[in-house]
Amino acid sequence: MPRRDVTVVAIDGPAGSGKSSVATQVARRLGFGYLDTGAAYRALAWHALDHGIDTSDSTAVLDVSGDFDYTISLDPDDNRVRVGDVDVTAAIREPRVTDAVSGIARVPAVRQTLTALFRSLVSESDRPGVVVEGRDITTVVAPDAPVRILLTADPAVRAARRSSELVDQDASVVAAALHRRDASDSSVVDFLTAAPGVTVVDSTDLDFTQTVDAVLDVVRTALSTQTGAHHGR
């Protein structure tokens, strides 16, 4: 039975800003669920490549999205992603998928379908809240969320963080791919500037723990203000 009273913490930001890792830890600390929306775009890109589709052909992408059977857990300690019976958790991080995903993400009908899926996953959560992260959560997926955050960091810092995860890939190639993807993605949705009411957390000079604490501060302030408002204070 879907529940409508799930508190959403919406986090957007560019690649490598710390969305997935920070949102996961924030969800654990709050006892909330965690939804990585980028994983769905990546899984659909994987699905299209698996069908041999040209991912720049939006008609073909739409065709193949018709039988996209996607499963993700909202448990922050279970990051497995499946398409049908296939566990694609690792495969969706491969460079061929990363290179294809922006093409998928620019198809408006794909965005509408995935947005509906995200809202339904959140409303069915059995936790008091869900931390949802991506590119358009604060603006499109959950613009009414009581907590909306833009997580940023300088481009060079983001590229360095991503390349330290992908040690088997050349750092300059990883950086170029990340900047290319941000440029492409930001022409579809704006996640580089904060929409009205969205709080910016800049993690450039913060370590991971400090970033988690900064986000938790924003969450607590926003939720206590909201509770106060409900009580007429």
Ligand SMILES: Nc1ncnc2c1ncn2[C@@H]1O[C@H](COP(=O)(O)OP(=O)(O)O)[C@@H](O)[C@H]1O
């Ligand atoms: N404030 C921070 N300082 C240092 N490293 C960080 C910080 N935030 C995240 N990281 C690390 O940077 C990498 C990229 O973070 P990730 O959560 O994957 O970003 P995104 O989901 O925005 O692409 C990860 O290895 C993560 O552990």
Ligand SMILES: Nc1ccn([C@@H]2O[C@H](COP(=O)(O)OP(=O)(O)O)[C@@H](O)[C@H]2O)c(=O)n1
């Ligand atoms: N809400 C979202 C989330 C991701 N995406 C797309 O999905 C891709 C992968 O997202 P991701 O969050 O896994 O990317 P990283 O920031 O982790 O590198 C992005 O490059 C976007 O093209 C989107 O368009 N909207």
